[in-house]
Amino acid sequence: MGLDTAAMLGLEILNSITILVLLALGLAVIFGMMRIVNLAQCEFFTLGAFTVLAATRWAGLPLWAAMCLAPVVVGGVGIVLERLVIRPLYGRPLDVMLATWGVSLLLVGVITVIFGAVTQGVPFALGSFRVGQYQYPQYRIVMTTVAAAMMAGLYALFRYTAFGRRARATIANPEMAAAMGINTPRMFMLTFGLGAGLAGATGAILAPIVGVVPTMGALYIARAFITVVVGGPVVLLGTLSSASVLGFIEALISRFSLFTIQTGGHCTPPPCQISIGGSAFFGQIALLIFAIVLLRLLPRGISGFRRAGQ
């Protein structure tokens, strides 16, 4: 393997990890911290992407401004959703699932009515750079940078600000937090809005590389949940480590053929063999298998040895 091929493999792994981190961040807050199983989470991605589409196409905003607008809009939607739907249902996880599933269908419906069920695109802004014999899109590096910044920002927010301390206190023990004078309903609402906003940002970041369509969220939601569940109770560290492990496996198996199985009969073109590994399909399978094995060995997730809430 040449130096450039190795560098490309490194970039592919980084890209897989980046996408998993981006998908998992909002969910890590809403599901990982607040323990709300929000089935409308994938529509937050979709809303983020459509915010970019609408802002660039109708309001004529530049792409970057539209991307900054997306988390604000989606965070707002999240806050409204928490107020109207989720708040009466705290402590009733099955009802929350049912209600948010309804919201998910509603959001897809509304987006379809406004934008149509057609696949649309947000044109790409950046070029590519050269690594030996390869070329690689610059935008992928921007994505990684943004994901790292979001991760660091989230850590700083929860670790060093008054809001973060209150939010953590509220989630760890709502009664005690309320007794200490924290407005706990407000903290729940804002934390939920934060999680929605992060998912909205993810949708906006993904918009230029994927097709924007009302049902796009469903393509990502499984990987988001898997990453958060494998991550375990320590939200940020867990998400980062599970995204790293799973992204590494996915990129590696997508790239390399592990072994080939010889099959009988007559083939065009010969020889008759099925190659295991070396395609996106096996990358996804490897990710799922590895997640199952990890959860079997570490039922509480990678960060399960740490106490929750840290």
Place this chain on the structure above:
Amino acid sequence: MARQLDRRDFLKTAAAAAGGVVAGSGITGFPYVMKFRRSWAASNTVPVGSLLDKTGGINIYGLPAIAATEYAVNEINAKGGLLGKQLELIQYDTQSDIANFPKFAKKLILEDQVVVIHGGITSASRESFRPVIDEYKQLYFYNIIYEGGVCDKYVFVTGETPTQQMGPLAKYALRKYGTKAYTVAADYNFGHISWKWWDIFWRNGGGLEPVAGGKRGSHVGKVEFIPLDVTDFNATINRIQEAKPDVLMSFLVGGAHINFYRQFAAAGLKNKIPIITTTFGYGNEHIVLDAKEVEGLVAAYPYFDELDNPQNRAFKAGMKKKMGNPDYYIGDAGAESYNGWWFWAKGVQKAGSFEREAVTKAMESGIEWDSPMGHVKMDPASHHVIFTVHLAAVNDKHGWKVLESFPNVPPTETMQLCDLLKNPDQHTQYQPK
């Protein structure tokens, strides 16, 4: 226009069916079993069915096909209908979900009692309900580009097959780009069978048999089959760069795969590795993507909106009016659905009947007419269409520039294997050995 069968409808249908039996026995003297099915016999409308994906990842093909289906049925009705009856179009949204096709096909046949079904998009969806078609001996039209080989007495195909696209594409690419090809394909029966045919055409220099004198193609890297829901093509694109092909053949399908072309361009490869394809543009992908992302990509279809003939001028004006959009691009999927409905209508007119056997016989007399895509002819033995194929490149204005035209290209690979006149009792799909 999805129709649900409620109790009242059921009672009406049952009453009408009973009436049909009585009327039938009155006229012919004996109540024969076909009459019982035809609850519409006494009515001045006749139900016809369409199964297309209005929503989900396959709707990039479904939406233009639905628009053209409605347009064609309206046009047939505006011209007085068929045999004195207006067509009542019953459509179900199959939602890009294979399980819906056999379900709704049964509903169309048993409850709605349609005289013909048009539709099915992916080959996986077609093969999911072709057994239902065969079980109930239902007349069926499949109006989509596909991997060829369907040989079924009850089925007529108006889309293009491998010879009609891959022959011209292979010859063009060998002449213009070089002999080393890399192939990416959708991971289901369409992609897999298309790859087998493409291997034959490419290594033979553009024919089913080796083409004398021309260059022969070869493959670099391995063919890559990509599931329909994959959206990130980073690893694939790097593998393509590693293989350094002269040309990339794409059999990618559906909304998620549009991202491939965008990510390919973003990696700066658009001007380095030319793309040829049998699928790009069929879902009007060239409208979704930025012109500079896909300009120059070459495809082969019998229809592009840019074709200039009187039938196409009228078709385009009518579709733009129907869609309320002066920039509406119809595309090959729309044109083939339109042709499918008109082929059937001409068959019914010639047969003077809606019955499957009579219409099939009329279709097998070799119906030909001037359609928006030019002169088209139904090949009696294979139930496939012979038409002129155009090679075209994406231009800088979300449209196509026709490069070359190949008149009257037959679907040779299917015609060689399938003769429904000599051997009518066939309900199969042939594949390359």
